[in-house]
Structure formats: C-alpha cells, structure tokens
Amino acid sequence: MDVTTAIATILKREGVRYLFGFPSNPLFDTGIAEEMGIRTIITRQERTAVHMADAIGRLTGGDEIVAFACQHGPGTENSIGAVAQAFGESAPLVAIPAGYDRAKTDVDPKFNSLINYQQVSKTCEQLSDPDAVGETMRRAFSAVRNGRPRPAVVEVPKDVFPLELSGELEYTPTGASRLGPDPVAVEAVAEALVAAERPVIYAGQGVHYAHAWGELQELAEVLEAPVATSLNGKSAFPESHALSLGAGSKSEPGQLAHFLREADVIFGIGCSFTQTAYGITVPEGKTIVHSTLDPRDVNKDVRADHVLLGDAGLCLAAVTETVASQVDDDRGRFDDVAAEIAEVKESWLAEWMPRLTSEDAPISPYRVIHELTEVLEPAETIITADAGNPRDFLAPFYETDEPLSYIGWGKTTQLGYGLGLALGAKVLHPEKVCINIMGDGAIGMTGLDFETAVREDLPIITICLINDEMASYDTPFGGNFSTVAEGLGGHGERIADPAEIRPALERAVQLTRDGTPVLLEFMTEKETELSRPDLDG
Numbered sequence: 378m379d380v381t382t383a384i385a386t387i388l389k390r391e392g393v394r395y396l397f398g399f400p401s402n403p404l405f406d407t408g409i410a411e412e413m414g415i416r417t418i419i420t421r422q423e424r425t426a427v428h429m430a431d432a433i434g435r436l437t438g439g440d441e442i443v444a445f446a447c448q449h450g451p452g453t454e455n456s457i458g459a460v461a462q463a464f465g466e467s468a469p470l471v472a473i474p475a476g477y478d479r480a481k482t483d484v485d486p487k488f489n490s491l492i493n494y495q496q497v498s499k500t501c502e503q504l505s506d507p508d509a510v511g512e513t514m515r516r517a518f519s520a521v522r523n524g525r526p527r528p529a530v531v532e533v534p535k536d537v538f539p540l541e542l543s544g545e546l547e548y549t550p551t552g553a554s555r556l557g558p559d560p561v562a563v564e565a566v567a568e569a570l571v572a573a574e575r576p577v578i579y580a581g582q583g584v585h586y587a588h589a590w591g592e593l594q595e596l597a598e599v600l601e602a603p604v605a606t607s608l609n610g611k612s613a614f615p616e617s618h619a620l621s622l623g624a625g626s627k628s629e630p631g632q633l634a635h636f637l638r639e640a641d642v643i644f645g646i647g648c649s650f651t652q653t654a655y656g657i658t659v660p661e662g663k664t665i666v667h668s669t670l671d672p673r674d675v676n677k678d679v680r681a682d683h684v685l686l687g688d689a690g691l692c693l694a695a696v697t698e699t700v701a702s703q704v705d706d707d708r709g710r711f712d713d714v715a716a717e718i719a720e721v722k723e724s725w726l727a728e729w730m731p732r733l734t735s736e737d738a739p740i741s742p743y744r745v746i747h748e749l750t751e752v753l754e755p756a757e758t759i760i761t762a763d764a765g766n767p768r769d770f771l772a773p774f775y776e777t778d779e780p781l782s783y784i785g786w787g788k789t790t791q792l793g794y795g796l797g798l799a800l801g802a803k804v805l806h807p808e809k810v811c812i813n814i815m816g817d818g819a820i821g822m823t824g825l826d827f828e829t830a831v832r833e834d835l836p837i838i839t840i841c842l843i844n845d846e847m848a849s850y851d852t853p854f855g856g857n858f859s860t861v862a863e864g865l866g867g868h869g870e871r872i873a874d875p876a877e878i879r880p881a882l883e884r885a886v887q888l889t890r891d892g893t894p895v896l897l898e899f900m901t902e903k904e905t906e907l908s909r910p911d912l913d914g
C-alpha cells in the first residue's frame with residue numbers, strides 16, 4: 378500500500394465524509410478519496426475549502442472531523458490564512474497539505490508548512506517516513522478530537538505520497554474523552570454563584586463543543602440568572618428564553634450591556650474571555666468565575682477569582698448539582714429577572730425600530746436584517762455574517778433558539794470567511810436554509826466561490842449589502858454582483874426598493890429549496906451606526 382492509499386484509508390476509518398481542497402494533491406488526483414466513499418469538493422481557492430471544513434467541525438460541535446488537502450508551495454501559502462482563521466475560532470479540522478520533495482523542504486525560497494503552520498495549528502508534523510503514516514495521522518486526529526478543538530496539520534512531501542509502506546497498515550480510529558472538573562473548585566464556584574445577588578452567566582463556544590445546551594439551561598433556571606453568550610457561543614442558549622440576554626460582540630442588545638454593568642458575579646462557561654472588539658468587555662470590579670477547557674485562557678486577558686477547568690457539560694452539571702442542593706426550588710428571582718430583561722429589551726428595540734422598519738431608499742441595512750427575521754424560520758436556518766458592518770447589523774437583532782444555527786466568529790475576522798461557512802453548512806445540512814451576509818468589500822475576497830455552490834449543488838443564499846464602499850474605511854468599490862452570480866450559473870437579483878426586500882427573500886428561500894443558489898444584492902445606504910449600549914452611560 379502506498380502513502381496516498383494509506384491516508385485515504387485512515388480518513389475513512391476516522392469517519393471523514395468530506396475532503397475539501399484544491400489540486401494538486403494525490404488524494405484528489407488519484408481519485409482514491411472518492412473511491413473510498415469520501416466526497417471530495419474542490420473550491421475556487423484553498424481558503425474557501427478550509428472554511429467549509431471548519432464549518433462542519435463547528436456545526437457538529439466537534440463530532441465530525443473532516444479534512445482539507447492542497448498542493449505544495451502556492452497551495453499551502455494560500456491556505457495558511459484560512460487555517461489561521463480556524464485556529465482563531467477554535468474550529469477542528471485535519472489539513473493535509475502537500476510539501477516540496479524532501480530534498481528541497483528546507484531550501485530557500487520554498488514554503489515549508491512544518492515551520493509556517495506551527496503558530497496556527499494545534500499540532501503540525503511533516504510525514505517523512507511512509508511507515509509513520511499511521512502514528513502521524515493518529516496524533517493529528519487525537520489532537521483535534523481531544524481538548525480544545527483546533528486544526529491539526531500533516532504536511533506530506535510530494536515524493537512521500539507514492540512511497541510504499543513496508544508492511545500492512547494497522548490503524549484503529551481515535552476517540553474523544555472529556556475532562557472532568559475538580560470537585561473542590563466546583564464547591565467554590567457554586568458558593569460564589571449562590572452568594573451572588575446579580576449573577577450573569579456568559580456562555581462561550583465550549584458549550585457547543587460539549588453539547589451542553591441542556592446543562593446550561595438547567596443552571597440558568599436553578600440559579601434564576603440571566604444568560605449571555607459570546608458571538609461564537611450564540612445559539613447555545615435559546616434567545617427567546619425569558620432569561621436570555623443575547624450575544625456579546627461589537628454590537629449587542631441593550632439588555633446584555635445593562636445586566637453586565639449591574640452584575641456582581643460573571644460566570645464565564647466554555648469561554649476564553651479573550652479581549653476582542655467582537656466580544657464583551659468585562660466591566661471592572663466584578664467577581665469573575667472562569668470555567669474553560671483550556672488552562673491557557675485562565676488569567677489571560679481577564680483575571681479570574683475562581684477557576685474551574687474542564688468540559689463545559691461536566692462543569693455545568695457538577696456546579697448545578699451543588700447549587701441546587703443549596704438553594705430553594707424557587708428563589709423568587711426568575712420573574713423579576715425576566716421582567717427586567719423584557720423591560721430593557723423593549724426600550725432598546727424601540728430605539729432601533731425606525732431603522733429596522735425604515736422605508737428609505739437607498740435601503741437601510743437594518744431593514745434587510747429585520748425582514749430576514751420575519752421571513753426565516755430560525756430553526757430551519759443556519760446563518761452567518763461577514764466581517765465589517767454586516768456582522769454587527771445581524772448579531773443583536775437575529776434571535777435564534779436552535780443550537781448551532783448561527784455561526785458567529787470574530788477572534789480573527791477575515792473578510793470573505795462567511796461564504797465558505799455557508800457552503801460548509803449546506804454540505805452538512807442540505808435540508809436547511811443556509812445563508813451568509815456579506816458586504817461588497819467581503820464579496821471581493823471570496824465571491825467567486827459562489828460558483829462552487831452551483832457546481833457542487835449547494836444552494837445557499839448569499840446576501841450582499843451593497844454600499845459601494847467599505848463603509849468604516851471610506852474606501853469606494855464598485856461592481857454588480859447579481860450579474861456575477863448569474864454569470865456563475867446561479868440566480869442573482871439586485872434590490873433597490875425596500876418594498877421588494879421581503880418578496881426577494883421569499884423567492885430566494887424557495888429557489889434554494891428547489892436547488893438554485895441565490896445571490897441577492899441590496900442597494901443600501903452607508904450605515905455605520907451600531908447597537909453599542911456598552912458605550913452608553
């Protein structure tokens with residue numbers, strides 16, 4: 378057996394259903410992956426392929442790991458940004474870039490993945506000995522499945538792919554195991570939460586990876602405490618729940634800022650508390666309880682008063698059990714907290730209603746978001762929004778209840794990431810309406826991968842908010858992207874009349890249900906006003 382066949386065999390045994398990438402790489406060129414029953418999807422550039430793999434890792438809460446492959450040199454050079462994005466967002470995937478022949482791997486100016494991917498991967502190895510293929514791939518999959526999910530990279534020099542193994546390939550797939558919390562720390566955390574007068578729970582993406590949505594809701598209800606999420610954690614807690622504060626990002630709902638400001642204890646669960654413009658700013662003077670899987674995040678940007686390490690589900694269950702044994706079934710707080718949330722939310726929404734329902738032309742981007750919330754069935758939808766203002770228009774106003782129905786991101790914010798995420802979502806969930814929203818700056822980065830939607834039968838909806846510039850950068854751009862979409866074989870529409878927004882969205886949903894990818898470009902005004910209640914008062 379040669380190395381190419383061995384890798385394809387290992388991918389199959391690891392349950393990999395999809396291989397994304399860009400040729401050449403023997404995993405595509407020989408047809409071996411397809412032969413093994415692994416669907417191969419070729420994109421128009423490496424970046425989008427990595428984003429698609431990343432989406433599947435995230436949308437399965439780490440249960441499904443898929444792979445990426447590309448050629449040596451330019452392929453790896455063009456992929457590193459997307460791997461960096463997956464690293465930043467803690468998305469699990471296995472990348473198998475080809476490398477230059479072993480004799481040239483360290484020779485100037487050849488790009489060496491082993492060296493260059495170190496900083497953006499959880500593990501990074503070069504396979505130089507064909508007989509090490511099993512153990513090398515095992516380390517990669519084990520790293521991705523256990524602990525904090527992040528990409529693993531295995532560079533395979535191109536002269537290694539055809540080499541024969543000296544014996545049989547022996548390979549047993551890796552598994553995942555959870556880390557449990559320290560019982561002493563559980564006691565201390567429970568005590569701090571029970572003693573808190575105005576606790577706020579802040580849930581991160583770790584809750585998704587732990588599939589701990591039920592445990593989160595249980596703690597919130599036992600404690601009768603409000604719940605915010607990070608942008609990556611959005612949809613970890615039902616946003617229609619009376620205790621929901623919504624998601625924290627650059628823009629956020631009024632109730633979230635209000636409750637954070639008034640909190641005495643903030644319990645971060647499955648979150649990194651990374652300081653970023655696209656996350657909450659933890660106000661001074663709060664007692665911080667930090668529960669996370671990755672000890673490197675503890676005391677990183679935010680000092681913690683109490684620390685609880687471990688899987689978010691196990692941590693939540695343990696804390697809830699202890700809290701429940703110390704509080705009455707009904708502490709009498711629920712109704713007060715719910716009423717306070719409802720009141721602040723109502724006045725915050727009232728402030729935004731004129732924009733959300735604006736009749737103006739050029740169209741207000743907020744009107745597009747509002748119509749989306751009216752047309753879409755969030756439980757049947759997976760949505761994401763790109764860097765730039767589209768992310769900040771969508772996040773506070775689009776409410777979602779179904780776990781993993783919103784792909785929030787922002788630890789790093791590469792324009793154009795959202796298109797690949799929507800494509801990856803559609804691969805995984807052909808039955809759902811998969812949407813990405815991007816500005817005209819973002820579409821310039823990856824927009825031609827709309828052709829991948831057409832060719833690979835992935836009928837997504839791409840919404841483009843056109844303001845003929847990069848609004849916060851005062852940089853003008855042009856282009857008619859609905860005609861580009863038509864030229865690429867999809868359905869494109871340009872909408873300038875606000876009364877046409879809803880019918881266009883309804884048509885788009887129907888067209889994608891019938892199998893046609895749709896790009897809607899809305900001609901919007903320049904809008905940079907964001908919901909920033911954290912900056913008020």
Ligand SMILES: Cc1ncc(C[n+]2csc(CCOP(=O)(O)OP(=O)(O)O)c2C)c(N)n1
Binds near residue numbers: 765820
């Ligand atoms: C790859 C990359 N380069 C630069 C940036 C910085 N950046 C963030 S938003 C933005 C402009 C986005 O413009 P557009 O997509 O048109 O959205 P708008 O804000 O105009 O609605 C830029 C340049 C980035 N996020 N990613």
Ligand SMILES: [Mg+2]
Binds near residue numbers: 818848
């Ligand atoms: Mg723009």
